[in-house]
Amino acid sequence: MYGWIWRHLPGNAWVRALISLVLVVAVVYALFQYVFPWAEPLLPFNDVTVDNQ
Amino acid sequence: MARTADGTGEQARQDGGATGGPPAPVRRGPGPVALAVSLFGELLITAGVLLGLFVVYSLWWTNVVADREAGRQADKVREQWNHDGTAGPGALDTKGGIGFLHVPALGNGEVLVEKGTSTSVLDNGVAGYYTDPAKAVLPTSGKKGNFTLAAHRDGHGAKFHNIDKLRKGDPVVFETRDDWYVYKVYAILPETSKFNVNVLSQIPRESGRTRAGHYITLTTCTPVYTSRYRYVVWGELDRVQKVDARRTPPKELR
Numbered sequence: 001m002y003g004w005i006w007r008h009l010p011g012n013a014w015v016r017a018l019i020s021l022v023l024v025v026a027v028v029y030a031l032f033q034y035v036f037p038w039a040e041p042l043l044p045f046n047d048v049t050v051d052n053q
Numbered sequence: 054m055a056r057t058a059d060g061t062g063e064q065a066r067q068d069g070g071a072t073g074g075p076p077a078p079v080r081r082g083p084g085p086v087a088l089a090v091s092l093f094g095e096l097l098i099t100a101g102v103l104l105g106l107f108v109v110y111s112l113w114w115t116n117v118v119a120d121r122e123a124g125r126q127a128d129k130v131r132e133q134w135n136h137d138g139t140a141g142p143g144a145l146d147t148k149g150g151i152g153f154l155h156v157p158a159l160g161n162g163e164v165l166v167e168k169g170t171s172t173s174v175l176d177n178g179v180a181g182y183y184t185d186p187a188k189a190v191l192p193t194s195g196k197k198g199n200f201t202l203a204a205h206r207d208g209h210g211a212k213f214h215n216i217d218k219l220r221k222g223d224p225v226v227f228e229t230r231d232d233w234y235v236y237k238v239y240a241i242l243p244e245t246s247k248f249n250v251n252v253l254s255q256i257p258r259e260s261g262r263t264r265a266g267h268y269i270t271l272t273t274c275t276p277v278y279t280s281r282y283r284y285v286v287w288g289e290l291d292r293v294q295k296v297d298a299r300r301t302p303p304k305e306l307r
Contacts, residue, residue: 001095028106036110041172045111047280048213048273049170049203050250051186 111208112278119178119210126150126177127165134230151191152229154180154202155306158219164212166227170203178210180271187253192227192234192290197265198255200227206273206284213273216284217243224305225269225288231296233303236269236288244275244282252285260287 005023009016040046083091130150153163167174170181182189183201190198204212219225219238227234240260245252249259252272256265267290274280294303 001092003091031103031106032110032114036107039107040111040115044280045278046172046205046208046274047247048175048205048283049183050245050247050252050272050283050285 115176115208116178116210119176119205119208123165123178123210126167126179127153127163130165150179151182151193152227155226155228155302156219156223157306158223159213159215160218161212161215163228164204166202175203175205176209178205178212180204180212183253186250187255189253190255192267192269192293193229193232197267199253199257199268199270201253201270201272203272206275206280207278213271213284214277216271216273216286217275219271219286224291224303225271225286226303226306227269228296228302233294233296234267235291235294235303235305236267237291238286238288240287242285242287245285247274247280247283249283252283252287257287262287262289266290 006016006020009019011019082088126149130152133149150165150167152166154166155163165179167177167179167181169184174181180202181204182191183203187199187201189201190196192200204210206213206216219241221238221241223238225236225238227236240257240262242252242259251257252259253270255268256262257268257270260268262268269288269290271286271288273284275282275284
């Protein structure tokens with residue numbers, strides 16, 4: 001999977017490394033900004049109130 | 054991340070090439086089994102990294118975001134108080150936040166208190182007073198009742214993280230524009246069901262009190278990093294102190 005991505009990136013090793021880094025940062029950003037905030041309420045870690053539900 | 058995973062894939066491919074099938078004269082791709090194994094391995098690594106990132110997000114990043122937001126809202130409240138200073142005691146503004154909670158034992162300075170205990174409120178790094186299932190009685194109303202609050206134990210500001218450090222007799226001070234309400238902790242319930250709404254009663258019988266009074270109740274989840282149970286701390290109003298011109302904190306906070 002990652003090998004496949006690596007082979008399909010353009011440029012020499014340095015350029016590929018740089019693009020990889022940018023991709024990683026983009027993925028982490030997407031996770032922190034959209035995916036985790038969406039997933040968090042679905043997980044039972046952060047309910048602090050007492051209620052009837 | 055990509056490079057590590059790539060290295061692993063490379064190795065798996067070489068292993069597959071060395072052991073699988075008759076020797077081939079030319080360099081060839083990995084066999085289907087080796088490919089599948091390498092893909093599976095990469096997926097496992099990815100899952101591990103994802104979970105690790107989620108922990109970082111939950112325990113660190115949400116705090117960063119929440120503290121920033123809470124600070125901004127707190128500044129707004131303070132500014133508003135300063136502006137209304139000349140008008141004298143006016144109507145209570147519940148929109149931006151009604152005051153600040155100071156609990157020395159929590160060791161985190163002041164906590165803004167806002168209306169409601171929904172995640173959209175609490176995730177801003179503030180404490181919320183209950184409107185459901187039982188309505189909190191605000192100390193500013195002067196009526197007898199229970200001032201019930203909730204805040205996060207971990208992440209999103211983790212304002213009640215150190216709730217287990219509170220002992221009987223510790224002060225819990227609520228600051229409004231005009232008054233300091235000094236409460237003293239008198240009962241602690243280290244573990245209760247999340248369905249136990251009785252802890253929010255106007256007269257919290259579980260704390261041992263049977264008569265109406267001015268109570269404060271702090272709730273959060275326990276044990277840390279989970280929300281299987283609820284941790285409850287009760288306090289009773291000790292005295293009310295007028296805010297002076299220099300906003301000198303009561304002696305409990307000095």
